[in-house]
Amino acid sequence: MTLKILAVVSEIYPLVKTGGLADVAGALPGALVPEDVAVTTLVPGYPAVLAALKKPQVVHTFAGLFGHDARLLKANVSGLDLLVLDAPHLFNRPGNPYVDADGKDWIDNPLRFAALSRVAAEIGQGLVPALTPDVIHAHDWQTGLTAAYLRYSGRPAVPTVMTVHNMAFQGQYGRDLLPALGLPARAYAIDGVEYYGTIGFLKAGLQLSDRITTVSPTYATEIRTAEGGMGLDGLLRSRGNAVSGILNGIDTGVWNPATDARIAAPFELSRLAGRAANKKALQQRLGLDVDPNALIFGVVSRLSWQKGLDLLLERLPALLAAGGQLALLGSGEMSLANGFAGATTLHKGRVGMVNGYDEGLAHLIQAGSDVILVPSRFEPCGLTQLCALRYGALPLVARVGGLADTVIDANEVALAAGVGTGVQFSPVSGDALEAAIWRTADLWRDRPTWKKLQKNAMKTDVSWTRPAAAYARLYRELVAGRAG
């Protein structure tokens, strides 16, 4: 029997994206089709989403949803079945979905995402009978209240899965908001939405969902510790085996070096020669010296503390001394952007950077770099190292979270067994990063070994096939559990 899932999420590729969350939301539905799982995704009606809808069908009208009328629209866009919450008072704001033009969180974010969660819960309770799902799958803090609305409605509810993509974002707001959110006073309890004297959106989701997943097995372990749990480790430990890790994949249609229209020349394992043209194009694009023998370290990243790029900035002299070039695409914190911008002037031809968000350049960096660097302090899964594997750029990663789970370090044992796919370092420190850069440069000098590692990398299965099967199993277990 086809299982019907309602996914609820605050961003989705290709319509609106600030990071890997959107990639996951955009790719998982297609990957679940062979598992006989049909996903409909509820998303906010941001301008970019509404603009993409062709002939949407109005399936419900809300009289006064948190202050104003709103509509629920149904449409198919880029192969995705969408339900769009058209609530202009909450979502008719261009640009980044979470922050205003000055980079400040929209003040009404709790209400905006509570509205999304509330509508998800109502759909789960038969708001539009033809669309009632078997399971609701909520992603990240923005949708954490879904399980709370279901729990405190007093009506029968479908089972819920909550997936955490990043424990650093928890959605914590003042307790005085409780009535405005439409939650009863009894919800403000330790086994409800209360979180250290505030309302915790993610906390509520983790407390009240039937199952919790995160995006890699190692991160599932890390978030049960004081360091990784960021205040929620106790709760996660108390949920026992309701918590599990399912690794992300990438959309191997979007990320396919053999057909990628965004790169300079297509290539694949059997015709790797095309990589050279991409390397040259990348060097030209970023003002790097055109040199086929330079070892290009590429970075495609948000610029934030999480990503550990301050360590890279600090160890840039070592990277350059090792014969490296740096090709960096990033957006985020000004201090990091300024630091790298300074390095481009100081090391002309050796350090290139674009400060901004650029899908096309992200693909070219994957295709033209020899190494993709991901020195994250923590990384729930990470997607750029998966793209790197597929594009034959060896990932050099911190041994944390999903990075630990997806890259096989080319240490002596792995080299002897012929199974390495990249380089890992630990602990996450400047010294360890520097040592890993030197180790990578040694491997680069040994071209036959490098080619073997590159081949292993490109053969790695980074698709959604295995993860999708794991999600399908989880959904079916939940439905069977309810039926029994």
Ligand code: ADP
């Ligand atoms: P996170 O979600 O923590 O930012 P992930 O590695 O899971 O990290 O996902 C990041 C996604 O965003 C990848 O698809 C990556 O290619 C993309 N990305 C990150 N920064 C940029 C940028 N500046 N320009 C274009 N794409 C970017």
Ligand code: GLC
């Ligand atoms: C978050 C995490 C990242 C993960 C992504 C998708 O943004 O920081 O590690 O890959 O979500 O799950």
